[in-house]
Structures are given as structure tokens and as C-alpha cells.
Amino acid sequence: MALIREIDYGTPKRVSQTAVTLEVDGKPVTVPAGTSVMRAAAEAGVQIPKLCASDNLEPFGSCRLCLVEIDGRRGTPASCTTPVEAGMKVRTQSPRLAKLRRGVMELYASDFPSEALNSTAGVTSEFQEMAIAVGLNEVRYGLSGRNHQDSEKDDSNPYFAFDPAKCIVCSRCVRACDEVQGTLALTIDGRGFASHVSAGDKPFVESECVSCGACVQACPTGSLLEKTVVAGGTPDRSVVTTCAYCGVGCSFKAELEGDVVVRMMPFKDGKANHGHSCVKGRFAWGYTTHKDRITKPMIRAKITDPWREVSWEEAIGHAASEFKRIQGKYGRDSIGGITSSRCTNEETYLVQKMIRAAFGNNNTDTCARVCHSPTGYGLKTTLGTSAGTQDFDSVAAADVVMIIGANPTDAHPVFASQMKRRLRQGARLIIVDPRRIDLVKSPHIQADYHLPLLPGTNVAVINAIAHVVVTEGLVDEAYVKALRHGSFRAVAQVHRRTEKFARSAGANHRRASRGHSRRRAALRDGRKRCDLLRFGRHRAQPGIDHGDGHGESGDGNR
Ligand code: SF4
Ligand code: SF4
Numbered sequence: 316m317a318l319i320r321e322i323d324y325g326t327p328k329r330v331s332q333t334a335v336t337l338e339v340d341g342k343p344v345t346v347p348a349g350t351s352v353m354r355a356a357a358e359a360g361v362q363i364p365k366l367c368a369s370d371n372l373e374p375f376g377s378c379r380l381c382l383v384e385i386d387g388r389r390g391t392p393a394s395c396t397t398p399v400e401a402g403m404k405v406r407t408q409s410p411r412l413a414k415l416r417r418g419v420m421e422l423y424a425s426d427f428p429s430e431a432l433n434s435t436a437g438v439t440s441e442f443q444e445m446a447i448a449v450g451l452n453e454v455r456y457g458l459s460g461r462n463h464q465d466s467e468k469d470d471s472n473p474y475f476a477f478d479p480a481k482c483i484v485c486s487r488c489v490r491a492c493d494e495v496q497g498t499l500a501l502t503i504d505g506r507g508f509a510s511h512v513s514a515g516d517k518p519f520v521e522s523e524c525v526s527c528g529a530c531v532q533a534c535p536t537g538s539l540l541e542k543t544v545v546a547g548g549t550p551d552r553s554v555v556t557t558c559a560y561c562g563v564g565c566s567f568k569a570e571l572e573g574d575v576v577v578r579m580m581p582f583k584d585g586k587a588n589h590g591h592s593c594v595k596g597r598f599a600w601g602y603t604t605h606k607d608r609i610t611k612p613m614i615r616a617k618i619t620d621p622w623r624e625v626s627w628e629e630a631i632g633h634a635a636s637e638f639k640r641i642q643g644k645y646g647r648d649s650i651g652g653i654t655s656s657r658c659t660n661e662e663t664y665l666v667q668k669m670i671r672a673a674f675g676n677n678n679t680d681t682c683a684r685v686c687h688s689p690t691g692y693g694l695k696t697t698l699g700t701s702a703g704t705q706d707f708d709s710v711a712a713a714d715v716v717m718i719i720g721a722n723p724t725d726a727h728p729v730f731a732s733q734m735k736r737r738l739r740q741g742a743r744l745i746i747v748d749p750r751r752i753d754l755v756k757s758p759h760i761q762a763d764y765h766l767p768l769l770p771g772t773n774v775a776v777i778n779a780i781a782h783v784v785v786t787e788g789l790v791d792e793a794y795v796k797a798l799r800h801g802s803f804r805a806v807a808q809v810h811r812r813t814e815k816f817a818r819s820a821g822a823n824h825r826r827a828s829r830g831h832s833r834r835r836a837a838l839r840d841g842r843k844r845c846d847l848l849r850f851g852r853h854r855a856q857p858g859i860d861h862g863d864g865h866g867e868s869g870d871g872n873r
């Protein structure tokens with residue numbers, strides 16, 4: 316298998332009810348209104364040279380490499396910042412455009428380390444590809460003028476290096492940190508020739524950077540580059556895989572040289588991550604070749620014996636005969652199997668099949684059943700399904716986000732980045748947590764309400780919120796009726812004692828409930844709008860009134 320190259324359409328996909336048809340190099344193409352000429356061309360199969368544009372970033376229009384000609388327009392507009400219009404006739408190739416693009420690349424190349432421009436080691440950069448695409452074969456200005464080639468490298472980050480000599484100040488890294496990751500660790504400092512990328516005038520490792528790698532991925536020149544690639548790896552094939560670190564399930568292209576991983580690149584087609592990543596999946600994959608990994612089967616007769624490496628045949632034969640021996644001695648029910656929540660559905664299915672069909676009993680379980688049963692029980696009771704009712708992408712349409720007992724920026728950073736994008740667009744945020752998690756206040760984000768409840772009072776606070784929603788007439792009756800679950804009202808019929816309890820827990824739940832409901836989030840368009848984000852595990856506390864007057868315990872552990 317070869318290296319997977321994904322198409323970069325240059326600018327983000329637009330959504331519109333209005334379709335626009337235009338011609339690019341004589342090819343008709345129809346795209347949603349608001350689409351850039353660059354993207355329309357890419358959709359028609361025409362790649363326009365570019366350096367500062369990428370389809371996960373808003374267009375910026377700084378490099379001037381993507382110029383095109385449009386019938387009836389003067390000049391050569393940048394295709395990345397020009398929106399399509401019906402009937403437009405666009406030309407992407409002409410002697411004039413070729414000359415202009417070569418001139419731009421020549422200027423860049425005159426301040427670019429020549430060895431980096433010509434090097435074939437490591438990964439070919441977009442800059443090198445563009446030099447070839449525009450036919451750059453001379454630099455008339457020479458390489459000895461005023462330049463940045465002696466700029467000091469920043470090697471401080473453990474996973475990637477920053478070489479300002481290769482930087483063309485296209486701002487893709489800055490925009491990736493702002494728009495994709497939401498950390499806002501980078502900026503362009505200085506003006507004109509002195510402008511440069513800065514991590515707040517500090518080395519990367521001392522800055523706000525969380526090492527997600529989005530800027531490295533965005534950089535078209537190799538100015539920001541993974542150290543594993545710098546160390547000499549030239550990947551020759553990719554394997555698409557799923558990160559096993561957290562529950563987000565990000566897709567990655569493992570880029571390998573032979574059988575050795577050179578780097579992990581987030582996969583744009585990944586439905587959970589859309590080409591983004593966090594530090595764990597992107598850089599913390601040293602375990603793949605760690606010396607402590609067990610790569611051969613081993614057995615030992617007694618726990619006091621040393622392990623002995625054996626063939627797979629011997630290991631499987633040994634396990635099978637031991638299972639038989641134990642069942643023969645202690646009975647059919649003496650063995651069983653449990654899978655981890657890290658297993659795929661298919662693996663869990665296979666294990667239960669083996670237990671039932673081969674061992675002849677029903678002693679099979681998965682740890683996910685234990686830790687997620689409160690979630691499943693609550694969802695089934697209120698919404699009629701024990702599965703989540705939202706996908707990650709729905710956060711992009713949320714008016715209100717409520718986070719209970721979870722810390723997404725730490726635990727599920729890739730989803731947190733998607734959520735932060737929506738929050739920066741103006742969605743309201745309610746955090747119910749004793750901790751002051753990062754999202755309570757971080758760059759360009761401030762929670763509307765932080766309910767710092769006492770540990771163990773989640774159920775009381777939720778019941779109190781439900782009480783306010785019901786008693787103040789904030790329920791969307793039509794939505795609740797559509798659920799066909801009478802139990803919702805029972806859940807919301809909360810004894811006043813619970814509200815009192817929640818108040819004593821420091822929760823400003825009344826104002827939060829009103830904000831929440833009046834923005835028509837949780838109880839109204841729940842299926843269309845991402846509302847309650849349930850990442851944490853919330854166990855019901857013994858002795859707390861659940862609204863049914865029984866003060867039962869154990870819901871959370873069913
Ligand atoms: S690695 Fe991530 S957090 Fe750090 S500067 Fe780059 S984009 Fe920002
Ligand atoms: S480091 Fe790379 S992405 Fe950032 S401005 Fe320089 S060339 Fe562009």
C-alpha cells in the first residue's frame with residue numbers, strides 16, 4: 316500500500332440551499348453558494364496552486380499563488396478568497412498566470428534554505444511541490460540577499476521542531492491553532508520583513524501550546540516538522556487506524572517506513588476527528604516499538620515459574636487444554652470471559668460467542684456494561700433509548716452546552732476543540748462541576764454558569780434543575796410528548812427538599828435552568844441541538860431523594 320494522499324480542497328465546505336453553476340477551465344461545476352472558486356475548481360478536478368489555503372481553515376489570501384483569470388473581471392483575483400457566482404468562467408492556466416506564480420515562488424525561494432528546497436529526504440513539503448508545479452527552475456534574485464536563514468531554531472517541544480528559516484509567514488499554523496485547536500497559542504509578531512511566528516515570545520515548550528500538532532500538520536514548508544521525520548524517516552505507506560487512547564475514536568493514517576511508524580497523521584475522513592488530533596494520538600505512539608511490549612506468546616506452568624516463549628500453536632493448545640481441564644474438574648460454569656471497553660464491538664461479540672458456543676455457559680460480560688450502565692439506564696428511562704442521541708458534529712448547531720462532571724479539554728481534547736469552536740461562535744455554556752475546569756475560563760471562552768456543586772450531589776442538582784423547568788412552565792410539552800415516555804414528568808416532579816439541598820451545594824441552578832430552557836436546548840429541540848453532554852459517570856448517591864419519594868440508591872449501579 317502506498318502513502319495515502321488526501322485531496323485538499325483549499326477552503327472549507329459551505330452549506331447553502333442555493334446551488335451555483337460555473338465553469339472552470341471549460342468544465343461545468345455546481346457548488347453551494349458561498350463556495351470559493353478554489354474549492355469549486357478542486358471539485359471539478361482542477362488543482363490550483365496554493366500555499367496559504369487549506370480546507371480546514373478559513374481563507375486568508377496572503378500567498379498570492381492561487382491567482383486566476385475570470386471573464387469580465389479585471390486583474391487576477393485570488394481564487395481562495397473569491398466566492399463563486401453563477402455563470403462565472405474561470406481560467407486557472409495561462410502564460411500570464413504561470414509567470415505571476417513563478418514570480419511569487421521565486422521571491423519565496425530567495426529567502427528559503429536551498430538545501431531544504433531540493434532535499435528528497437523525509438516528507439515532501441507542499442512548498443517543494445508548488446515549486447515543481449509552477450516550474451521554478453531559477454531564482455533571479457539569488458539566495459544571498461537580506462534573509463531569515465540564520466534564524467534560531469526552536470527545538471524545545473519534545474515532538475516537533477520549528478525552523479523559522481523555512482517559514483514563509485503564511486499564518487496557517489496560527490490559524491490552525493486558533494480555528495482548529497482553539498488554544499490560540501501562536502501569533503504573528505512584527506511587521507513587514509520582520510514579521511514572524513511567535514508562541515508568545517517564548518519557546519514552544521513554555522508557551523500555551525498543548526502539542527496537538529495541528530500547526531505542524533498545517534505548515535506547508537516543513538518549518539514546523541515532526542522530530543521523527545527530522546530523525547530521518549521517509550514513510551512509504553499509510554495504514555488507516557483508530558486511536559485507542561480515549562473514547563473519541565479519532566482516525567489516523569499511520570505512516571510507515573517498512574514496518575516502523577514514522578508519524579501518525581490525523582485522517583481527514585475520520586468521522587470523529589475530521590483530521591484533527593490531540594497530543595496522545597499524534598505523538599505518544601512510542602509504545603508501538605517499546606522494548607517492554609510482549610510480541611511473542613509465553614506460558615508458564617506455575618505462577619512461580621519464569622515465563623517461557625513458545626510458538627502460537629503451543630500457546631493456543633495449552634490454553635485450550637487448561638480450559639478443558641478446569642471445566643472437567645470444577646464444572647461447566649467454572650470459566651467465563653470479560654472484555655474491555657477498549658475492545659471493538661466485533662471483538663466483544665466474538666468473545667461471548669466463544670463462551671456460549673465453546674464453553675457452554677453464559678458467563679460473559681464487558682466492563683463497559685458496568686461503567687456505562689447509569690448512562691444507559693438514565694437515557695432509556697427518559698429518552699427511550701440507551702444509546703447517545705447525538706453525534707459529535709451536532710455540537711456545531713448547539714445553542715447551549717451543559718457539561719456535568721466532565722473535563723473534555725483534558726479527557727477528550729479533540730471533541731473539546733469542536734465544542735470550543737461553537738462556544739466561540741456564541742453558544743452558552745453551563746458547567747456543573749466542583750472543579751474549576753479549564754472551560755470555566757479559557758481564551759475567548761467563559762462559562763455563563765459554573766455550578767460548583769459538592770461532590771456527590773449531581774443527582775440532587777439535576778433534580779433541582781428539572782424542578783425549576785417544570786414549575787416555571789419551561790417544558791416543551793410537544794417534544795416530551797413525542798418521546799412517548801411518561802416517566803419524564805415523574806423525574807421532574809422533585810420534592811422541594813432537593814432544591815434546597817442543591818442550593819446548599821452552592822448551585823445557582825435556577826438561573827442556569829432558565830438560561831438552559833429558554834435557549835430551547837435540553838427540553839425542546841433536543842434531537843436537533845446538541846444539549847446535555849454526558850461524558851462523566853454520575854453515580855446516584857445513597858439516601859438522596861430521586862424525585863419519586865423513595866430516596867433509593869443504586870440507580871447508578873444498575
Ligand atoms: S501544537 Fe497545537 S496547541 Fe501547540 S501551537 Fe500547534 S496548534 Fe497550537
Ligand atoms: S511556520 Fe509554517 S505554517 Fe506557520 S507561518 Fe511559517 S510557513 Fe506558515
Ligand code: FES
Nearest residue numbers: 376378379381395
Ligand atoms: S492560497 Fe490563495 S492567496 Fe494563498
